[in-house]
Amino acid sequence: MRRGRVRIGDMTILMQSQSPNDLEFAPRRQSFEIEDALASDWHGNGAFRTAWFNAMSMLFPLGERFFIDSVCHYLDEIDDPRLLDQVAAFRAQESTHRVQHQKYNQMLCKLRNYDLPRFEKNERERMAWAYRELPARRRLAGTVANEHLTAIMANDMLANRDVLLNADPEIVRLWEWHGIEETEHKAVAFDVFVAVGGTVAERRQALLLNTFFFFKDTLRNVCIMLQKDGKLWSIREWASGFKFLFIRPGILLRVFPAWLRFFRRNFHPWQNDNRQLIEEWEQRQVSAPLSSDAG
Numbered sequence: 667m668r669r670g671r672v673r674i675g676d677m678t679i680l681m682q683s684q685s686p687n688d689l690e691f692a693p694r695r696q697s698f699e700i701e702d703a704l705a706s707d708w709h710g711n712g713a714f715r716t717a718w719f720n721a722m723s724m725l726f727p728l729g730e731r732f733f734i735d736s737v738c739h740y741l742d743e744i745d746d747p748r749l750l751d752q753v754a755a756f757r758a759q760e761s762t763h764r765v766q767h768q769k770y771n772q773m774l775c776k777l778r779n780y781d782l783p784r785f786e787k788n789e790r791e792r793m794a795w796a797y798r799e800l801p802a803r804r805r806l807a808g809t810v811a812n813e814h815l816t817a818i819m820a821n822d823m824l825a826n827r828d829v830l831l832n833a834d835p836e837i838v839r840l841w842e843w844h845g846i847e848e849t850e851h852k853a854v855a856f857d858v859f860v861a862v863g864g865t866v867a868e869r870r871q872a873l874l875l876n877t878f879f880f881f882k883d884t885l886r887n888v889c890i891m892l893q894k895d896g897k898l899w900s901i902r903e904w905a906s907g908f909k910f911l912f913i914r915p916g917i918l919l920r921v922f923p924a925w926l927r928f929f930r931r932n933f934h935p936w937q938n939d940n941r942q943l944i945e946e947w948e949q950r951q952v953s954a955p956l957s958s959d960a961g
């Protein structure tokens with residue numbers, strides 16, 4: 667057993683006396699039975715809300731590979747053994763997310779007759795450009811920015827469980843599992859960035875740019891999905907989507923203050939110590955065990 671944690675069955679419960687910077691974490695082996703649900707508008711029968719999450723999923727496999735590459739590029743420059751352990755765990759978690767979201771995306775496209783390469787086209791081209799044209803530290807700054815976006819959305823989803831209200835429970839389980847691991851490793855890319863001399867200006871610029879591309883790519887994918895489903899011009903769906911994003915639950919408005927905090931000079935992801943969300947989630951798994959071990 668590692669210090670600061672208690673193991674219950676296959677799970678590890680965090681002891682809150684630990685500093686969040688010393689958090690120890692590891693990937694969880696998971697399997698998800700989501701095929702039946704993916705064929706339908708699994709988020710409360712809402713086409714827009716379903717497409718919103720499906721559209722984000724399309725960005726993960728390529729994005730997470732980019733995140734791993736940009737952090738691991740600096741492995742030789744990290745001396746801190748704690749951070750090295752966290753980088754290894756970050757890499758393992760993001761690799762698992764890639765595998766699960768690849769399966770999700772392939773299943774979704776097959777079931778709904780979507781064209782998978784079309785969803786990844788813009789992101790693939792932009793990443794090829796970034797590998798070719800950007801210095802490694804700019805790519806890392808982009809990863810830090812994206813990790814902030816995923817961490818604040820995960821925090822909102824886990825803290826306010828209305829984001830996935832009325833959604834298919836098995837797909838909720840997948841998104842919550844991903845959100846928990848994003849929470850656990852939210853500071854890893856940031857700490858590597860600081861360790862290798864990343865500047866405040868670099869990460870601020872990166873957040874502006876990456877927020878723009880995140881919304882551009884997600885909305886583009888939403889439009890392609892709605893068009894394929896024959897709902898692109900449905901005023902009802904767009905009104906429902908607007909309400910979901912900006913009014914109730916209003917996920918984008920809710921995360922905006924946390925998004926802004928990244929621009930503070932002394933920002934650090936663990937200034938929001940939300941480890942209790944991990945603990946609460948772990949406790950929910952004890953009362954409703956996961957179907958695990960498919961990896």
Ligand SMILES: [Fe+2]
Pocket residue numbers: 730759760763844848
């Ligand atoms: Fe991830």
Ligand SMILES: [Fe+2]
Pocket residue numbers: 733760813816848851
């Ligand atoms: Fe991540």
